[in-house]
Amino acid sequence: MSGPDAAAAAAVVTAATAETAATAETETEPETGARGGAQDEERGTTAAEWTADDDWTDEALALLRALRAPHRRNRAKQVAFALYCTVLILLVWGGVPSFGLFLQTSMGADYTGYGPGLLAGLPSGTAAAGLAVLLLAVRDGLWRGPVVPPRATTDWLLAHPVRPRPVLRPWFWLSCGLALLPGLLAALGGMVALGLTVRTGLPAALAWCLVGGACLPLLGVCAGLLVQRDPRAARWARRLTPYAGALVVAFAVQSALAVAGHPVPWLERVELWSGPWGWAGIAALAPTPAAVPGGPLAAALLVLPTVLGLVLADRAVATVSLTLLRERARTAAGVLAALRTVELRAARLAVSGASGDGGRWRVRLPAPRRPRLVLYWRDTLSLLRTPARLGRAALLAVPALLCAVPAHDARGPLSWAVTGLALLFGYQALAQLLEPARIETDDVRRASWSPYPFAGLMLRHVVVPTALGLLLGTAGAVAALALGGGTAAWLAPLAVPPLVAAGLVNACRGAARRDLLYRSPQPSGGSTGVLMFTAWYAAGPAVTVPLLALPFSAVLRDGSAAGLLRAAAFGLLLAAALLQWARLRAAALPRQARPGEA
Incomplete structure (x- = not known):
């Protein structure tokens, strides 16, 4: 319902209410219900209760239907086109392959x-x-x-x-x-x-x-x-x-x-x-x-x-209640606006805040005596006070370990793909522990207390997530060994340093590069802006997961100690390269923020 249409209907209802209120009998029984009480609470005053004679709902809705008839026809065309595209995609990607499988079954396929x-x-x-x-x-x-x-x-x-x-x-x-x-x-x-x-x-x-x-x-x-x-x-x-x-x-x-x-x-x-x-x-x-x-x-x-x-x-x-409806409408509009402007973190924070997930546990840790330990104390305390992130990290680690099981038995590209899926789940688990680093990059002015340069400060934010990730990976490896897993179970803790470094690369990406959506190296061949934006947005895991999947899938297949050592060395080298990349990105963030501050 558009603003002018709703305003017109509201004006009709207001005028009708005023007219009937002037001529209504005082002894008319008022309509009771939760609606009047809710409106009184919202306005903070003792509003006059409205009667059945004041009810112009049917007239207001009829007026809205008449005002919105052209818009409704346009919206119907858009919905019909969207349904047509959806049905076409489902038929092409679902119906036709299914029909082909049944046809092969009729020809002897089992x-x-x-x-x-x-x-x-x-x-x-x-x-x-x-x-x-x-x-x-x-x-x-x-x-x-x-x-x-x-x-x-x-x-x-x-x-x-x-x-x-x-x-x-x-x-x-x-x-x-x-x-x-x-x-x-x-x-x-x-x-x-x-x-x-x-x-x-x-x-x-x-x-x-x-x-x-x-x-x-x-x-x-x-x-x-x-x-x-x-x-x-x-x-x-x-x-x-x-x-x-x-x-x-x-x-x-x-x-x-x-x-x-x-x-x-x-x-x-x-x-x-x-x-x-x-x-x-x-x-x-x-x-x-x-x-x-x-x-x-x-x-x-x-x-x-x-x-x-x-x-x-x-x-x-x-x-x-009307108050709740207003809050939810504003939240939904804000999330939709953030998604339209590709501010995915802003949308996620809006949903989290409206869901009441910002609740924190009152956990206390003794303050460190050495100033150099303050940052690690803050990161640890921040994660302990938001146990939901620790829980999500533990839960996401489970499918990461499960995906490694079929990768052990698969061969060729399938093994590489399943190993990549396991690493992707592992990255999502470790990304939950990097929230203090992301909060730091949301507003670089928060780092003004730190004696370190901003790039050095961001590199120090990987210490606590890496330590917690190693504990989680070691626990997963021990559980896999107890269930009969081989030497390849120790890949779980070995994957932690490069995946945490990939998360830091993403945390330091800065403001959304929406200009990439409108760029195309070959304008005549179609736009590649979405691919470019996706590559920028998920640069850390997009580089790390395919590179790690190659040596890790080889270790999962053969399980040799030599392959495990090679995978560990490659993971550490990749982690070092990713940390250097994150440092360069972090060093550019204060320079990007200065024009906005001015």
Whole structure:
């Protein structure tokens, strides 16, 4: 809803309210509800309660529909074009290859060899995916939520005596529709996978997969609305997020172990019946040879709460406070503006601040007696007071270790690719520990207390992340050795120095180089600006991960001590080169900031 349109509707409502208030009878029973109380609290005064005669909601919405008719037609064309492009991409990249696989199956190709592994990993894998969907929906409710109208609606229209439910309901159902799209795609992917590997009938596979693919996203939207409107639910969501994230990783680890031939059947049964995330797995397994007893019951347990949740959520839409809607609309607009200007860190900080993730633990460490240790004391204290970063680093280290297992058995380019994926997860884990360095580069004036040059100060910021990363990598190597891993398990701590140095390179990149988006060395051959910007934005890992993947994949394949020593030497040399690169970038940051300060 655009500003002028909402302002016009608000003016009509204001004029109508004033006219009816002048002629209304004093004995008319006022309409009670949470809306009037919320408006009184927001205005800080005792506002006159409005009656049914003051309700011009239908007229205001009719006026808006008339004013927005040309805009609505243009928006419909844009949406239709976007849907056309989406369907075309899905057909080209998904439909045509799937049809080709089924055609090869009809000509004698056999993909059933992948069936046992798929069925083994499906119980824990669907539990991990379902819990992740619900967790993402709840986290979305902490900063945005499924009911977020535009700022013009919250600032102009809803501030007047207008019933909020007719205004807010379309936004809730729009969120439901958008949430259904990935669920539908997941159901189609499950149908293709089961049809190819297990030879399940396609209609049955699609129907059973749709139970989880449709119900879980809709349940997530309802949970997001509950978190959005209820502060107590939001507090519980923040408290339970670390445990839910740990469960997602644990389910994923169990799924990988099951595929590798180490299933735990009794634990899988517990997970499948533990909640909606497991009921979706029971439904997906129903048409397969590995069906779990109680498939129809699990489907009913998913469908009935989803329908009930949608009905209750539809009624609860009107109870979201106007103050909260204004805050969420401003946050969503700020995040969108940051994304449009490619300020990804600003968008991430805005989401984190609105989600309430800025909470810090009150941890105290004795101050060091030597001045040279103050910086390391500050970095350690900063990380200890934000345990969420330490937790994310530990959780992201798990898939990094898991990806190293298939890299051990793979050969050729596949081994190099899987090793690169493991290193990428390791980089993401260590990047969580470099937040003090990123805060330092957000505003170089913060470093005015330091006796070191800015470049030297930034190099000292890698000491604490490297020490913590070595502890984490050593713990992972010991766990891998306990599970039967070979000498290649010590690659985990050896990868820490170059990956931390790559993170420092990224931390010192400075202001976003949006000019790269509009550059192209070959204008006649199409723009390469997006590739250039991506290469600048992710320069550290883009250089480090491919270079490290070559020697590390060789060690994972043969496991020789000589190869391990060569990989360690190469990693240290690469770390030194990356630190020099980071020093040069950091030295340029104060010079870039001076024009803005002036």
